[in-house]
Amino acid sequence: MTRTHVAQPTRAGSVLALLAAVGVVAAATDFGSVAGLTDGAESLGLALGVELVGVALLVAAAAVRRRGYRVVAGLLLVAGVAGVVGGVVAVAAGAGTLPARVVVATSVAGVGVLGAGVAPLRSNRARGLVTAGAAVLTVAVVLGGVLTDAGAFSLLVAMVAAVVAWDAGERAVSLGEQVGVRARTWPVEVTRTAATALFGALVVGATFAVREMNVTNVPLVGLLLLLCGVVTVLVALSNY
Amino acid sequence: MTTVRRTRRWRGVVAVALFACAIGLLVQDATVLLLGAVGAGYAAYPWLSSPPSVELAVERSVEPTDPAAGDEVSVTVRVRNVGSETLSDVRLVDGVPPMLTVCSGTPRHAAVLRPGGTTEFTYAVRAEHGRHQFDPTTVLARDVTGATEVETTVHAETAVACAASVPEVPLRRQTRHGTGTVPTDEGGSGTEFHQTREYRTGDPLSRIDWKRRAKTGELTTVEFREERLASVVLCLDARAPAYRAAGDEEPNAVACGREGLSQLLTALADTRNPVGLAAVGRESCWLPPGSGDDHLARARRRVGSHPAFSTLPPSPETDWETDGQLRQLRRRLSPGTQVVLFSPLADEAMTAFALELEGAGTAVTVVVPDVTTTATRGGQLAAIERTERIRRLRSAGVRVVDWSPSDPLGPELLRAQEGLA
Structure with a gap:
């Protein structure tokens, strides 16, 4: 008997999450043109390619293991992990200044971890890996702001992409648990991921509008009070 | 039954905001500080939507309507949003009859439903002997942000009726006044x-x-x-120990018992014998014996939707306090009523109950669905216990039908009457 309910992350959501994660890498490095990355887009594309091939191998390993070929699955798993690690190492050891390489390597590692989450290897780890991957992507974006001269707009877009990647990945996992991969789920995933991305665009727009107001001469005490207010609001918001 | 719960999935995004702000302040970089705004924006995101109000109508059609055992029956479920709200994330799990297996497609579906919009999905089940009623469809609806989840069920009366149901129920010789079919x-x-x-x-x-x-x-x-x-009460043992199954993919004894019970209900409805319903478990269910089409319809509805007849196993730590229910049931049985009990005899309480009834002069027939397995040591032990309980019941004069749920129930009943089983 074929099992009708296969609890794995759904395909559409996984693809959306990976696309958003790749978007993070692209945006955080100003689409490969950030200073310090000598051969720019090409090496970045290569590293991402190796990373995605690694993730694809992990997916293949899971599919082969379900059919019962444990040895082949093990080999594919090793190859997949090698691909995921290899992509990160390729960037880290590549040409360019150290800060640029750190940022790119971290973001590529985020793609790899998120990819391992949506590859249906261990269903109980999927949600944790997706969150970890998104966290690594977030750290990469913040590092991009600290270490490189990437533009504010690209970084904000990268941040939104990281949240969208997590949102799509988490939904792929939850839909996979409740509905399974055999059902048609893509309309739900596309609609809701689009809603999240649209809201992100609004946030970026609002942030830019505030930035354009160019408020500069705030006294230090006022700034501190503002920060305290921000933290209070955030804690209140998190209480949903 | 509708439950609304928060998924709390956006909680972590506040950490992104605080992290970016903290690093931004530490390295005194305005751009990094600005990144915190994205986290803060998404922290507000779940507050923008409210729990969806779910109003759905489910329609189920079954093709072919009179399958033979082993045939593939295709089930088409059509779900319509009859509310006035767009539901951006509706997850549906159809209530496949517990005794049937899905052989192609999946009984689960996800859809975006505008007001008045419809979605449809199809799967196939393999028909088995008997009449199999569908359980209510479970609906999980999330709002657009996914922050709240509404869980509810929608009922649509459908059944797969497969030939070779119980042709005639051999009743025991305990009867009431009025000319009927049970020889005395x-x-x-x-x-x-x-x-x-x-x-x-x-x-x-x-x-x-x-x-x-x-x-x-x-x-x-x-x-x-x-x-x-003869006035008959069909009683289902749905206490926690009765939710035993031979394996994870196998139907549990309550599902088997409910299936057998609804077969007997249908067969008895063709006679003029008054039929009643009882169940012990989550709640007690009692429908006094009666006859006629209305009574039968009411009984069918009870079997289909009363919580006591639910085939979902309880969580491990539940304690339902069923001794009181059994005592109450014993009081309700009027003299001259006979009982057909569906129980896997997984513990001593039900065996004792059957013996007590028989001792007090109520004729008892126990249908024991076999859900034991010989694959594990524990399973072998359970099988031995079950055999022992059946032997004790038989020696006390109780009629016991040892039923393996993959076989049709009718021949087993007749064999038990002839004393061959």
């Missing part, structure tokens, strides 16, 4: 020969044994077995 040990008018006795004045002329009168000159009267109505 009392002499009178009927079809089956009972005895001859001395003529008493007033006996009808047609029942005098004229041949003997001609041969010997004695006046004797022939008596037939009086055929009466």
